[in-house]
Amino acid sequence: MGGGKTALVIAGRWSYLAALIALVPFLPFIIWNIQNNFAHLEFMRHATQWKYVLSAAVALSGLVFLPPAIPILPVRAYIGYTKALGITQKSVEAHQLADLPQSYADRFGWEELTKTVSAAYQIVPENERPKTIVYAHNYGEAGAIDYYRGKYDLPPVVCPHNSYWFWGRAYIKKDIEVIIIIGGTIEDHLHSLQDVRQVAVHRCQYRMPYENNLPIFIGKKLKRPFSEIWATDKRFI
Numbered sequence: 001m002g003g004g005k006t007a008l009v010i011a012g013r014w015s016y017l018a019a020l021i022a023l024v025p026f027l028p029f030i031i032w033n034i035q036n037n038f039a040h041l042e043f044m045r046h047a048t049q050w051k052y053v054l055s056a057a058v059a060l061s062g063l064v065f066l067p068p069a070i071p072i073l074p075v076r077a078y079i080g081y082t083k084a085l086g087i088t089q090k091s092v093e094a095h096q097l098a099d100l101p102q103s104y105a106d107r108f109g110w111e112e113l114t115k116t117v118s119a120a121y122q123i124v125p126e127n128e129r130p131k132t133i134v135y136a137h138n139y140g141e142a143g144a145i146d147y148y149r150g151k152y153d154l155p156p157v158v159c160p161h162n163s164y165w166f167w168g169r170a171y172i173k174k175d176i177e178v179i180i181i182i183g184g185t186i187e188d189h190l191h192s193l194q195d196v197r198q199v200a201v202h203r204c205q206y207r208m209p210y211e212n213n214l215p216i217f218i219g220k221k222l223k224r225p226f227s228e229i230w231a232t233d234k235r236f237i
Contacts, residue, residue, distance in 0.1 A: 109204030
């Protein structure tokens, strides 16, 4: 916290189109429909014999590649299946991967993270809790805190990532005494806080490596105004 620079990165995600693979097994119905509707044409009458072969090939290929595109298998079965096919997992954001592609790995661990942060919040003395916030480094972490807020005891969350940066400006003029920080290092956080201690570690087997083994810190006594921290930590990716 407090050691970053404003950044802007624009990139596409192949996973947005992955669901289209689910339509491949249904292509034979389209092939048959075309053949039936245009059966009166000379070349269609000769193509009838290929209708069955082509339909079977398309349906089989669709079924083979359906599990890598859509989460229909249990996790361990999925990992074994993709390894058997020789499929190499790729990250959509140039991050290191574990056993799952990022589009699947990003579905794990959010509630566990929220529970860990909530447990850290219970360490904060009650008289300091009204002036406590959570500092998340990306919108995924911040979104999890907001999503599970009704289930766990949590303070407000701020995050310098994308749209969350705009929402965090509401805290610039507020009296903040305690910050629960998700991730990073003590050395980094000491740029902005006088007192920083690690109180927990968040772990989840199937998460992205950079979201796994996340240290949770409690920081106190700001060295510089929160408005200055917010201006330098802005990150649009």
